[in-house]
Amino acid sequence: MPAATETLDALKAKFGELPVSExxxxxxxxxxxxxxxxxxxxxREVRGFDLLVDVTCVDYLNYRDxxxxxxxxxxxxxxxxxxxxxxxxxxxxxxxxxxxxCDLWHGADWLEREAFDMFGIRFDGHPDLRRILxxxxxxxxxxxxxxxxQGRGERHNFPVITRSEA
Amino acid sequence: xxxxxxxxxRPQQSxxxxxxxxxxxxxxxxxxxxxxxxxxxxxxRVVDALPDIxxxxxxxxxxGEHLDYNQYVTITDRMNYISPxxxxxxxxxxxxxxxxxxITARCKYIRTIVTELAxxxxxxxxxxxxxxxxxxxTFFLYAFYQREVIYDIFETLSGQRFHPSYTRVGGLFHDFTxxxxxxxxxxxxxxxxxxxxxxxxxxxxxIFVDRTKGVGVLSKNDATNMSATGPIARASGVTxxxxxxxxxLAYADxxxxxxxxxxxxxxxRYYVRMAEMRESLRIIHQALENLPAGPINIGVDERTxxxxxxxxxxxxxxxxxxxxxVMLNRGFTVPSxxxxxxxxxxxxxxxxxxxxxxxxxxxxxxxxxxxxIHFALFPQLIRGHTLSxxxxxxxxxxxxxxxxxx
Numbered sequence: 001m002p003a004a005t006e007t008l009d010a011l012k013a014k015f016g017e018l019p020v021s022e023x024x025x026x027x028x029x030x031x032x033x034x035x036x037x038x039x040x041x042x043x044r045e046v047r048g049f050d051l052l053v054d055v056t057c058v059d060y061l062n063y064r065d066x067x068x069x070x071x072x073x074x075x076x077x078x079x080x081x082x083x084x085x086x087x088x089x090x091x092x093x094x095x096x097x098x099x100x101x102c103d104l105w106h107g108a109d110w111l112e113r114e115a116f117d118m119f120g121i122r123f124d125g126h127p128d129l130r131r132i133l134x135x136x137x138x139x140x141x142x143x144x145x146x147x148x149x150q151g152r153g154e155r156h157n158f159p160v161i162t163r164s165e166a
Numbered sequence: 167x168x169x170x171x172x173x174x175x176r177p178q179q180s181x182x183x184x185x186x187x188x189x190x191x192x193x194x195x196x197x198x199x200x201x202x203x204x205x206x207x208x209x210x211r212v213v214d215a216l217p218d219i220x221x222x223x224x225x226x227x228x229x230g231e232h233l234d235y236n237q238y239v240t241i242t243d244r245m246n247y248i249s250p251x252x253x254x255x256x257x258x259x260x261x262x263x264x265x266x267x268x269i270t271a272r273c274k275y276i277r278t279i280v281t282e283l284a285x286x287x288x289x290x291x292x293x294x295x296x297x298x299x300x301x302x303x304t305f306f307l308y309a310f311y312q313r314e315v316i317y318d319i320f321e322t323l324s325g326q327r328f329h330p331s332y333t334r335v336g337g338l339f340h341d342f343t344x345x346x347x348x349x350x351x352x353x354x355x356x357x358x359x360x361x362x363x364x365x366x367x368x369x370x371x372x373i374f375v376d377r378t379k380g381v382g383v384l385s386k387n388d389a390t391n392m393s394a395t396g397p398i399a400r401a402s403g404v405t406x407x408x409x410x411x412x413x414x415l416a417y418a419d420x421x422x423x424x425x426x427x428x429x430x431x432x433x434x435r436y437y438v439r440m441a442e443m444r445e446s447l448r449i450i451h452q453a454l455e456n457l458p459a460g461p462i463n464i465g466v467d468e469r470t471x472x473x474x475x476x477x478x479x480x481x482x483x484x485x486x487x488x489x490x491x492v493m494l495n496r497g498f499t500v501p502s503x504x505x506x507x508x509x510x511x512x513x514x515x516x517x518x519x520x521x522x523x524x525x526x527x528x529x530x531x532x533x534x535x536x537x538x539i540h541f542a543l544f545p546q547l548i549r550g551h552t553l554s555x556x557x558x559x560x561x562x563x564x565x566x567x568x569x570x571x572x
Contacts, residue, residue, distance in 0.1 A: 079406045149231075
């Protein structure tokens with residue numbers, strides 16, 4: 001269900017004209033890194049988007065006509081009004097840090113850890129930003145487009161721990 | 167052990183020297199799948215739990231960027247392998263939204279029926295395994311016998327018991343045959359009796375109720391705040407159910423109820439799942455009796471659905487469409503856009519965020535995995551309970567490691 005006009009009006013009143021688009025019944029709004037935290041706080045506390053559905057990222061390295069490297073995507077929903085809204089932030093290297101959403105939605109914890117693990121996006125203020133799916137000593141970010149699907153030989157060069165060292 | 171100590175290397179450790187660290191998994195009969203918990207115990211009481219996941223990580227999302235929209239269904243089948251058809255329906259639902267395709271009425275009904283069968287199969291496994299872990303072995307066998315019947319239906323339907331890969335972009339792999347409809351009817355006739363037996367075995371069973379009531383309580387606020395969805399959120403009083411709130415497929419035409427509880431403990435989660443199976447039976451019954459006639463795939467002219475073999479060999483449009491869709495440098499016409507579509511899978515909201523870049527392979531195929539999000543709840547649910555409650559809480563969350571790690 002697309003976002004209500006009241007939501008978009010509230011955003012407009014506070015942050016001015018934000019690029020809003022609609023595609024197949026989904027409302028998407030693009031925000032800058034600086035006002036991300038305020039936009040999310042307004043959506044959560046004033047507009048009642050109490051469910052953080054997903055946090056994910058898209059790497060636009062080989063994407064046609066892309067001007068930014070990463071697009072961070074927050075999918076929000078409201079359990080009362082069933083509204084949904086997608087908030088996107090574009091990020092470029094070397095500054096891949098955004099404020100964490102953990103204090104607004106506790107569910108952001110693992111979702112942000114996964115985005116960090118797979119894309120190397122840093123979430124400032126995250127209580128426990130460690131790799132979640134890949135092993136701790138892994139150094140690359142596997143879902144980036146410059147990482148090959150076959151990997152870079154990690155499967156053959158993993159460290160062997162003997163019983164006496166364990 | 168090296169990782170375990172580094173994870174637990176927290177400032178407060180010196181004050182908590184009396185605590186005992188226990189590794190639960192990755193190979194433990196009660197985790198059922200491959201996941202690890204580092205538990206901090208004070209005697210038998212769990213002070214804290216640290217989930218350590220990723221043992222089954224196989225890069226499903228990366229593979230999604232290298233397989234085309236039809237091929238990827240074989241991978242989504244392996245995410246939540248307890249209810250694989252639901253994953254296929256979610257994936258192709260998301261792809262169809264991106265492409266802007268409206269599927270036929272018959273296809274909608276058939277997808278509804280198979281998703282509900284998958285829901286029953288998933289809930290049977292979850293409640294069955296929960297019973298098994300808390301000592302109700304008979305209950306588990308009752309559940310698994312019926313799961314076998316559902317597997318048999320899927321085998322007749324698609325030729326594959328475990329991973330049917332049944333959906334296609336804009337349609338299905340195969341229509342229902344009279345034999346399949348017969349088998350579903352037989353299942354609808356026999357299953358309610360088993361369900362009654364199962365309820366009689368556990369609903370008022372002293373041992374089971376004592377081990378699950380009041381254990382792992384999740385409040386309504388925490389449920390939404392922690393992004394919980396599906397039966398786990400509904401057991402805490404959240405009434406959200408995408409089948410009602412954002413009706414997709416044929417759910418708008420069918421009469422069923424959303425099952426909720428307010429307690430939010432393990433027993434409530436068990437109870438909601440048992441109740442949902444009854445509603446699923448109603449849905450399947452209605453959908454099967456009102457199954458619309460007509461084709462299951464959208465027309466050949468649209469050039470979005472793989473034509474049948476007969477169309478390929480006997481019509482020129484079929485040949486052209488087949489060629490267009492199968493050749494590597496051709497395929498679907500996809501907008502350079504991104505969209506998200508979700509279904510109410512047995513475990514909660516299962517959605518796919520698909521980015522298209524014009525080629526017939528997704529640029530990004532993000533899965534919103536309910537198991538992953540629900541496992542994050544675990545430390546909060548287990549704190550303060552005893553070691554023996556770990557299995558009850560794990561069982562009630564229905565963590566499927568293949569979906570957890572992808």
